[in-house]
Amino acid sequence: MSLPPFKRVLLKLSGEVLMGGQQFGIDPEFVAELAKEVKAAKDSGLEICLVIGGGNIFRGMAGAAKGMDRAQADYMGMLATVMNALAMQNALEQLGVPTRVQSAIEMDKVCEPVIRRRAERHLEKGRVVIFAAGVGAPYFTTDSGAALRAAEMRCDALLKGTSVDGVYDSDPKTNPAAIRYDTVDYDTVLAQNLKVMDASAVALCRDNSIPIVVFSIREQGNLARVLRGEGTQTIVTKGN
Numbered sequence: 326m327s328l329p330p331f332k333r334v335l336l337k338l339s340g341e342v343l344m345g346g347q348q349f350g351i352d353p354e355f356v357a358e359l360a361k362e363v364k365a366a367k368d369s370g371l372e373i374c375l376v377i378g379g380g381n382i383f384r385g386m387a388g389a390a391k392g393m394d395r396a397q398a399d400y401m402g403m404l405a406t407v408m409n410a411l412a413m414q415n416a417l418e419q420l421g422v423p424t425r426v427q428s429a430i431e432m433d434k435v436c437e438p439v440i441r442r443r444a445e446r447h448l449e450k451g452r453v454v455i456f457a458a459g460v461g462a463p464y465f466t467t468d469s470g471a472a473l474r475a476a477e478m479r480c481d482a483l484l485k486g487t488s489v490d491g492v493y494d495s496d497p498k499t500n501p502a503a504i505r506y507d508t509v510d511y512d513t514v515l516a517q518n519l520k521v522m523d524a525s526a527v528a529l530c531r532d533n534s535i536p537i538v539v540f541s542i543r544e545q546g547n548l549a550r551v552l553r554g555e556g557t558q559t560i561v562t563k564g565n
């Protein structure tokens with residue numbers, strides 16, 4: 326299946342891809358490689374919104390599992406996404422790509438607040454807009470933040486760049502016989518609880534007819550291939 330050509334996309338990167346080969350945190354060399362992929366996509370004429378997770382630094386659920394108050398831990402997770410956004414902004418600007426960070430938690434010394442009309446203007450001017458701090462509320466994830474920003478910015482697709490090359494019928498890390506879908510519909514993802522994004526994010530994409538393209542961002546050049554409709558990926562869209 327191929328999707329109509331995109332004009333504007335939301336690219337969601339899991340925090341863990343910023344670790345490169347490390348176990349934790351940010352590997353600036355790897356962030357620079359990711360930034361090259363984003364630059365290539367932008368140079369192809371696309372308008373790009375970016376959302377980066379925070380799992381390489383802190384996940385609220387992990388804090389809660391160790392006895393922390395969940396909301397408090399989630400706020401820490403949101404702050405982690407701001408650090409990742411600033412790291413990516415730095416890497417993109419070192420490549421000459423103009424970039425703005427907008428955070429759902431206001432932090433006026435380091436970035437702008439989320440203002441949709443201002444974000445529109447940035448995109449018109451050829452800037453990449455990085456949306457940080459998810460939806461700005463605990464009990465959500467950056468997947469939901471990505472779906473929300475994709476909807477409000479009227480993106481043609483949500484591209485989820487992660488460590489796996491698509492959506493499988495079971496976990497490919499534990500089941501070598503797991504089968505990857507080329508396409509799958511939103512309702513199957515939700516009914517079978519397939520590991521794409523959390524359910525609220527998938528439902529928001531379904532309700533707003535935003536296709537989700539899941540692919541591995543770890544392979545060099547893969548984002549460009551996926552944007553050309555090539556490469557290994559899974560497209561989540563509505564069924565027939």
Ligand code: UDP
Pocket residue numbers: 338339340341377378379380381383384385386398399400401402403404405406458459460461462463464465466467468469470
């Ligand atoms: N988070 C949150 N609300 C949001 C977005 C993120 O509370 O709208 C917190 C949550 O604790 C989450 C953490 O920030 O675990 C990091 O985001 P996420 O787990 O989505 O990162 P990823 O898995 O994509 O690296």
